[in-house]
Amino acid sequence: MxxxxxxxxxxxxxxxxxxxxxxxxxxxxxxxxxxxxxxxxxxxxxxxxxxxxxxxxxxxxxxxxxxxxxxxxxxxxxxxxxxxxxxxxxxxxxxxxRTTGADDGPRGAFHPVTIRTTRDAVTAVALYLRWLGYQDIRRADQRQPAGIGLAARGVLAQVDPSVRPASLRDVECLWLTAMAESTDCVYFSLAGYADDARDRADGLGVSLFVLDLTGTPQPMNRTATELAATGAST
Incomplete structure (x- = not known):
């Protein structure tokens, strides 16, 4: 204790x-x-x-x-x-x-943190990225239209704590920023995604997760499911 x-x-x-x-x-x-x-x-x-x-x-x-x-x-x-x-x-x-990496051996179970505030949501995503095996997690340099950006070696993540579903523009802006930095991107939303945003993410290869209030990210498309299963490739 x-x-x-x-x-x-x-x-x-x-x-x-x-x-x-x-x-x-x-x-x-x-x-x-x-x-x-x-x-x-x-x-x-x-x-x-x-x-x-x-x-x-x-x-x-x-x-x-x-x-x-x-x-x-x-x-x-x-x-x-x-x-x-x-x-x-x-x-x-x-x-x-270094923070925990993918080469540290088999991953144990992910231990979430309860989400009550925006800071809790950012904390939950940072811990999840670390569990996936990403290293050097930090605040992203580039601001996005919605939410808070996190960056790590090999990935750019967006944490969207708003009560509206993430839009097509939100997903495209994250993807464009990640493309400019030659890195993968992952979107975490508390309120889910608009239908056209999910379709566009599938075409662009953007991993989509929904955060429940327990702080556990749930994959919402194929690329997110594969990422959760295999962890970071960096």
Missing amino acids: SESMAMRCPDCGREHRYAAPAYPCACGAPVAPALDHRAAPTAVTHRTWDEDWVTVRCGNCGRADQWPHPELGCSCGTVLRVPVAGALRPLGPGDTR
């Missing part, structure tokens, strides 16, 4: 007790960041990739992977960033420590 710590909201003064969630390492051991009991939580006023993710080393196998930085929502509306002890810097493209 993860350790817990008491902390106070800097905005309203409410007391909270927080335990960091554990995520499964590729070796199967649960991994949770160590909390810094000497530091105070800070309010999240804006987001950057480096602040939203923290690199934690598995105590069982020594692997260093990126996991969501611990956060807690106070009832006053403030989102608290929980201090982490001894956090490593985020992994960069030139770092010798």
